[in-house]
Amino acid sequence: MTQTPITAARLRDVTLRDGLQLTGKLLSTDRKVALARQLFAAGVPELEIGSMARGDLVPPMANTLGVIEALTPQELERSWVWVATPRHIEKAAAAGAKNFQYCLSVSDAHNQANIGRTTDTSLAAMPDAVALTREAGGRIQLCLATSFTCPFDGQVDPDRVVQIANDPRAEGAADIVICDTLGQAHPGQVSSLISRVAAETPRREIVFHGHDTWGAGVTNSIAAVLAGAGVVDGALGGLGGCPFAPGASGNTATEDLLFAMRPDWLTPAAFAQIVRESEALLDDLGEPNRSKARQGARSKAPAFEWVLPASR
Known part of the structure; x- marks a missing residue:
């Protein structure tokens, strides 16, 4: 596979799904829609806008259908929804969504905790998920x-990841998402696994979803791109984590990924x-902002063009 230049890799912001899963304060549908539009207006090419997880188990996701219904068809073409069935x-x-991230865990133990079934049971249902996506005229990702x-x-044995990626029941997935759910991987592991997925599994766009638990989120994301990933996930201010994965912490910060990777649209x-937008959101939620690039943007170095004016 041809290596993706760092500046050509796309960012998908996952604030509205993975970023909000563990927050104590809930966001209204209107606030979520406004944030999605602000991110699109800034230039972010793709968003994850919510999850179909049960609202009683993951309350911040309870109004996902309302978000879908409020977005335009053009906006929904650039939006992804987390699904498991x-x-x-x-x-x-039915609400208008087009793009679906069909998620299952490589580990049976986590799949049971997160989705309530074995990994094989989730895989067995994927052909039906692919068929429904085609009927909707959309795209589906295999998210691991x-x-x-x-x-x-x-x-987790890398061979198991490759085996699932090659499972014929996953045929029809346009992309594959490789997740460092706990943020415990290091760049060598990320490079090795992404390279294997690129070389040994069906040709699909590779997405890397990283967390910054051990401070390697940006480094791992860059390693993934250099190994063949075309998309990386991030969340504003490093928000996020899995409610069913003890030890998981925030996603890699969108601001940190953008500053490090400098996609062509970023000014x-x-x-x-x-x-x-990140500062306003995290203030609203009462959550700490973990982005190092945001700290830099508020530093006293006005000669550097990426530093924000002190009055703003």
């Missing part, structure tokens, strides 16, 4: 949580807009 796709598609480590079983003005 064909029924999830039916409900989200716990691709590196499991909170219950420890290290200092667009970066400033994203920093301000």
